[in-house]
Amino acid sequence: MKDNKKVCLITGASSGIGYSIAKALSADGYQLILSARREEKLNGLKNDFTDVFPGDINSVEYQDKLIEYIYNQYDRCDYLFNCAGTLETGTIDDIDIERMCAMMRVNVESTFRLTYALLKRFKKQGFGHVINISSVLGTKVRPTAGAYSATKFAMEALSEALRLELAGSAVQVSCIEPGLVMTELHKNWAVHPKESMGIHEPLNTGDIVCIVKFIMDQPANVRIPKIMILPRDHKI
Template identity: 65%
Template sequence: MTHTSPVALVTGASSGIGYAIAHALAERGYQLIVTARRAALLNDFPAAQVKVFPGDLTSPAFQDQLEHFIFETAGRLDYLFNCAGMLETGPIETIQIEKVAAMLRLNVEATFTLTYKLLKRFKQQGYGHVINISSVLGTKVRPTAGAYAASKFAIEALSEALRMELSGTAIQVSCIEPGLVMTELHKDWEVHPKDSMGIHEPLQTADIVAAVLYILQQPAHVRIPKLMILPKDHHI
């Protein structure tokens, strides 16, 4: 990797929002490290700009290996995009609590661990930007989705506390809070939320990419702590 263009780590890059962000940044000349558990889905990135490092973010050993790989390969990191996440919901009678626990390990524990690990590097560098993919459910709740909402509330709380701690420095923290986006998160649902919620035009991943690019285009003195994006029919 060269050191003339921004260097970014994108987690959850095998599908959905992470995949779309990674491709958009690659098209704009960013040098990327992408990670996800499903290595086979990371094979279509341009090899000259994108280094693929698959693995399980819930493993502390893997996170150590990932950190070492980033700084051995690129020598620095400008952006951390926390896009990896799971969605598990359901009523009390049928929710699979073991899947809820796995979701919390990824959405909260792994994200917190990686963020703090790389913020220490950002502080050594004197700059960097963490962009967390949160959710509208990081600000509101709905029945059957309390655990997922709690995981996003946790990201919101961490992001705000870190923003305050890092105010006055060149290190930034931003949260993007999408409403319903068409990704594979809901592919196994019997009724898709766009139908159950009457959302005729859900967000597309390109809409989230546009929000990311807006944040990245701001001058150095501007901070965007939170940016909520909803489809017009989303009345949660």
């Protein structure tokens, strides 16, 4: 490990929540490994203590190489931030089923695969913390968003089961459940949800960073399994 820095793997680091977590943790002196497909975006964050490891999280080979790289370079990983995710919504008549299935693959299958692979390492090294970016829609549903909600319910279910499995150990799992955050997630929407949901001041990624730091600042005996953060105007 370079300079005793704690080592963090951040997926979805090329934009939005993952990008802001990366910027903040870099400023706080962590050793980072950043993952996402858009290498040019990750390169904007590269420095002596921030490595970029671009690739598609759906590739098993990529995931294996990513973990191998981290443990070859640093021989440890302290945090996994699961920020990679997509959002597909639509009515029964309109939803793009292929894109919906692709979302399920990223949000559930690939995220779970990476989580289990890292947790095996965390258990072996005797420490480690998985911080999942879930959603308020991991706790409730909305018409047209059932599949997306299901991916976040799945993340919540896995996290709670893992918490029980890991209880009493130094390895932990937390879920952050944001309401609407201004990121690229809704960039292709004809009407942005801040209009359709009447949310005048959505959260910004800095609000999520504050929650991340709150979770990371807790003493060793404290666990934060889940924490919800909503904009003031959130009504449903």
